[in-house]
Amino acid sequence: MAVALLDSVVDELTAICGPDHVFTGRSATFNRARVPAPFPVHKWDEHVPSAVVLPTSAHQVSEVVKMANRHRIPVVPRAGATGLTDGAVPLRHGIVVDVKLMNQILDLDHENRTVTVGPGINMLKLNEELRKHGYIYPDNPASYPCSLVGGRIGTSGWSLIGARYGHTRDLVISFEIVLPTGEIVRVGDGGGRTVRKSSSGYQLKHLFMGHQGTLGIVTEATLELVPRPEAEFSAFFAYGDYMDAWRATGDLARSGVATLAGVVLFDEWKLAYLRRDDEAYIPQPESIKGVIACASYGNADEVRIGAKRLLRIGNASGGVYLGDEISQGDWASRHDRYATPQHGRTRDGQVALMSWHCEDASIPYSELPAVREEWHAIAAKLRERFDMFDDWGMFAYTNGAFKPWGDYLTEIDIGIWETRWDEETWAAWVDAKRELARVSIEHGGSISACHGSCREGEVDLVPAELGGGFEVMKTIKRGLDPNNIMNPGKYLLDQAYEEA
Amino acid sequence: MLGFKLSAQRPPEPERVADGVVSRFEHVFEVEPALMTEHVRQQDIPNWDFQRIVDSRWEHLAWMHEHFADSVISGEELLAELEAEQPNP
Ligand SMILES: Cc1cc2nc3c(=O)[nH]c(=O)nc-3n(C[C@H](O)[C@H](O)[C@H](O)COP(=O)(O)OP(=O)(O)OC[C@H]3O[C@@H](n4cnc5c(N)ncnc54)[C@H](O)[C@@H]3O)c2cc1C
Numbered sequence: 272m273a274v275a276l277l278d279s280v281v282d283e284l285t286a287i288c289g290p291d292h293v294f295t296g297r298s299a300t301f302n303r304a305r306v307p308a309p310f311p312v313h314k315w316d317e318h319v320p321s322a323v324v325l326p327t328s329a330h331q332v333s334e335v336v337k338m339a340n341r342h343r344i345p346v347v348p349r350a351g352a353t354g355l356t357d358g359a360v361p362l363r364h365g366i367v368v369d370v371k372l373m374n375q376i377l378d379l380d381h382e383n384r385t386v387t388v389g390p391g392i393n394m395l396k397l398n399e400e401l402r403k404h405g406y407i408y409p410d411n412p413a414s415y416p417c418s419l420v421g422g423r424i425g426t427s428g429w430s431l432i433g434a435r436y437g438h439t440r441d442l443v444i445s446f447e448i449v450l451p452t453g454e455i456v457r458v459g460d461g462g463g464r465t466v467r468k469s470s471s472g473y474q475l476k477h478l479f480m481g482h483q484g485t486l487g488i489v490t491e492a493t494l495e496l497v498p499r500p501e502a503e504f505s506a507f508f509a510y511g512d513y514m515d516a517w518r519a520t521g522d523l524a525r526s527g528v529a530t531l532a533g534v535v536l537f538d539e540w541k542l543a544y545l546r547r548d549d550e551a552y553i554p555q556p557e558s559i560k561g562v563i564a565c566a567s568y569g570n571a572d573e574v575r576i577g578a579k580r581l582l583r584i585g586n587a588s589g590g591v592y593l594g595d596e597i598s599q600g601d602w603a604s605r606h607d608r609y610a611t612p613q614h615g616r617t618r619d620g621q622v623a624l625m626s627w628h629c630e631d632a633s634i635p636y637s638e639l640p641a642v643r644e645e646w647h648a649i650a651a652k653l654r655e656r657f658d659m660f661d662d663w664g665m666f667a668y669t670n671g672a673f674k675p676w677g678d679y680l681t682e683i684d685i686g687i688w689e690t691r692w693d694e695e696t697w698a699a700w701v702d703a704k705r706e707l708a709r710v711s712i713e714h715g716g717s718i719s720a721c722h723g724s725c726r727e728g729e730v731d732l733v734p735a736e737l738g739g740g741f742e743v744m745k746t747i748k749r750g751l752d753p754n755n756i757m758n759p760g761k762y763l764l765d766q767a768y769e770e771a
Numbered sequence: 772m773l774g775f776k777l778s779a780q781r782p783p784e785p786e787r788v789a790d791g792v793v794s795r796f797e798h799v800f801e802v803e804p805a806l807m808t809e810h811v812r813q814q815d816i817p818n819w820d821f822q823r824i825v826d827s828r829w830e831h832l833a834w835m836h837e838h839f840a841d842s843v844i845s846g847e848e849l850l851a852e853l854e855a856e857q858p859n860p
Binding site for chain 2: 395398399402407411499500501502503504505506546547548550553554568571574575578579582583592594595598599600603604606607616617620621622623624
């Protein structure tokens with residue numbers, strides 16, 4: 272059940288944020304209970320926050336956090352709520368601090384090539400403004416139309432064009448953050464707001480990036496400005512064998528082409544899934560067992576020269592170029608492929624409305640073929656037991672910024688018929704999630720490349736993955752958040768307080 | 772009022788094009804109706820609505836290209852150039 276706050280606490284929140292920015296009603300709170308990761312809809316009540324605030328300044332955020340400390344009330348930051356590891360899900364009710372109203376462009380610095388924004392701004396909207404000045408902010412997740420800068424920092428996100436431009440951590444220069452005790456600090460490389468490289472002091476920017484709201488609330492960020500690309504090039508190649516496609520993926524990623532923004536490998540399960548109702552793949556012959564997409568951006572002359580090299584590599588590796596219509600159209604669809612519930616099929620082939628769930632990991636290139644086999648086996652076992660899970664295939668995306676050849680963001684997409692959840696199916700899912708994470712670690716990878724790893728199941732293996740690093744995490748958490756009010760229950764960090 | 776007759780908007784009968792997929796208009800695919808009988812029912816869509824969905828999709832893709840870069844380089848053209856650059860055997 273939702274836990275009601277004392278009237279006096281609601282009054283305090285109202286005094287801080289204003290009467291129009293504090294909500295305790297059913298619609299405002301229930302809608303902020305979940306994110307699109309698998310959600311136990313049969314236990315929805317357990318995650319409902321007690322109140323939602325939409326602050327408009329760092330000062331207000333700071334006052335809310337100080338008040339929460341006084342009353343020992345949990346605080347959960349929430350941006351676009353597209354995070355896939357439950358980061359913005361309130362595990363202990365409390366106050367959700369929704370940063371969506373802090374969505375202004377605060378400063379555009381043409382000389383030093385930075386833009387300073389509130390955490391509630393979305394990259395697509397930001398880029399509509401930046402385009403007028405010939406810039407782009409190239410943080411490009413598949414959730415580009417709906418995730419926000421605050422959440423990108425909270426998760427340390429991954430970008431589809433990160434091989435060329437870097438990922439969130441490379442693109443955010445510095446930011447202001449309200450610490451769990453309410454102080455407002457700025458972190459970056461050193462103390463400068465626009466400094467990209469400093470050796471002064473600890474590298475705090477990285478500490479406060481990807482903490483899933485457990486170490487504070489970002490209230491402002493200074494971001495990199497990049498010249499808007501003159502040209503885009505994308506090419507899709509088809510292969511008769513997954514292993515050929517895997518080898519070619521490595522060749523393309525190691526090509527040294529400076530404009531290369533990313534390479535994506537589709538496996539045969541993914542192709543079978545796309546053949547159900549995707550116009551680009553339905554006409555492709557069954558003999559195609561692997562597809563590669565690659566894309567590049569930059570100055571037109573440089574993109575052209577690089578593109579020729581990529582085409583030569585694609586051809587030499589036995590790939591068949593799938594034509595401009597698919598290559599360009601499918602790349603332009605890169606944000607759309609996910610919200611497609613009608614793609615779900617029961618075991619007898621009937622269409623069922625399933626939600627898309629992406630399980631991600633960072634996997635070394637050499638291990639991709641083996642991980643793929645093991646992950647599909649886990650998905651097959653689930654489907655065999657319960658006719659509510661469906662294997663939607665795997666993608667592997669280049670993961671390194673600027674040097675994209677080492678490891679890959681590896682994702683298996685699983686369709687889940689969520690209205691069928693009950694205790695048994697939920698438990699089976701959590702077990703499967705833990706198994707997927709175990710495979711990633713056993714193959715020298717990391718549980719997550721972009722979403723984070725604090726969900727039920729996977730989180731159990733975080734201490735195993737991080738080893739002594741997890742002890743350091745607990746020490747930092749206890750030191751910065753003595754009352755455990757910032758997003759409690761995440762990342763097993765309650766242990767930090769039990770041990771104390 | 773614009774003329775609109777539902778009878779003139781009935782799409783042609785579907786043709787089976789692949790396992791589980793039918794098509795009524797060139798390059799427009801639908802899930803085979805037999806697969807949509809238990810949990811989700813297929814809807815009747817008039818011709819204009821098919822057209823609207825297809826056109827909107829193309830518009831969206833064009834918008835997305837333009838949003839990220841000033842121009843799109845054609846792989847087909849580059850492949851033709853590569854072929855022309857090859858020394859004659
Ligand atoms: C269709 C789809 C595609 C996706 N594709 C990608 C992808 O390609 N790459 C990728 O990286 N991710 C992807 N994701 C996952 C998700 O979009 C990212 O994790 C994104 O960074 C989350 O941003 P958000 O604004 O939605 O944050 P939220 O979900 O609201 O929050 C994410 C985490 O950050 C914390 N947080 C939010 N705001 C703040 C703040 N101001 N200060 C401190 N902490 C904060 C929250 O507490 C939470 O722990 C995808 C998700 C979907 C649904």
